[in-house]
Amino acid sequence: MxxxxxxxxxxxxxxxxxxxxxxxxxxxxxxxxxxxxxxxxxxxxxxxxxxxxxxxxxxxxxxxxxxxxxxxxxxxxSPVRARETAAAQSVVAAMHELATREAVPLLSAADLDAMRVANACFAEALRDNDIDAAVQADDDFHGVAVAASGNGAVRAVLDQFGPVLRRVERMRFGSLAGRGSVAQHDRIVELCAAGDVGGAAAAARENWLTLAALVDTLED
The missing domain is CATH 1.10.10.10 (Winged helix-like DNA-binding domain superfamily/Winged helix DNA-binding domain)
Structure with a gap:
C-alpha cells in the first residue's frame, strides 16, 4: 500500500x-x-x-x-497538595541523582562551564526576585547533567513529574530560602569536576530534597 x-x-x-x-x-x-x-x-x-x-x-x-x-x-x-507534591519530589530527586551519576564520567569542560554560567544566572535572578528567570536558570543548570547522561527514560519521567514540583519551587525561589540552592549548585559542580560520581549524585538528590520543608507546609 x-x-x-x-x-x-x-x-x-x-x-x-x-x-x-x-x-x-x-x-x-x-x-x-x-x-x-x-x-x-x-x-x-x-x-x-x-x-x-x-x-x-x-x-x-x-x-x-x-x-x-x-x-x-x-x-x-489541581490544587498544590502535600501528598502529590511529595511523591513527585521523590521521583524527581531520584531521576536527577541517576542522571548525575551517569553524566559525571561524560561531562566536558564546556558542560561544567555551562553549569557555572547557569548558576550565576540563577543567583542573579534570585537577587533580582525574578522568579521566571530563576526557574529557567535552575532548569538550565540541572539540564546539563540530564542531557549529558543521554538517558531518555530519565528525561521522560522528569517531563511528566517535574512541572508538579515547579509550582512549589516558584514559592521557594520567591523567598530567601531559595538562595541556599546557589551554594548547593556550586557544590554539585565541584564534585562533578572532581569526578566524584557518588558525591555529585548524592548532592544532586539532596538539592531537590531541600524542598521537603516547604512541601510539609502544604495541605493534603
Missing part, C-alpha cells in the same frame, strides 16, 4: 505539544490558578487550535497531576 504522507501527522503532533506546553506553563506560573475551570472552548480560542489537541493536552496534564477531570462535570487545575 502507498505510504501516507507525514505532514498531517506532524502538524497534529506539533499542535498537541504546543497546547500541552502552553497550558502546563500557565499552570506552573500561576496564570491558571488551582481550582480554576479549564473549558475546552476557551482554551481552544486562546491557543488558536481545535478542541482535539486541547483534550489530548489535558489528558496528559492529568496524568502528570496538574489537572483533575470529573467525567461529565468539569476539568480544573
Amino acid at each position: 502507498p505510504v501516507p504522507g507525514r505532514d498531517g501527522l506532524l502538524a497534529t503532533s506539533l499542535l498537541r505539544d504546543r497546547a500541552y506546553t502552553a497550558i502546563r506553563d500557565a499552570i506552573v506560573d500561576g496564570t491558571l490558578a488551582p481550582g480554576e475551570k479549564l473549558v475546552d472552548a476557551e482554551l481552544s480560542s486562546w491557543l488558536g487550535v481545535s478542541r482535539t489537541p486541547i483534550r489530548e493536552a489535558l489528558g496528559r496534564l492529568e496524568r502528570s497531576g496538574l489537572v483533575l477531570t470529573r467525567p461529565g462535570h468539569s476539568t480544573v487545575v
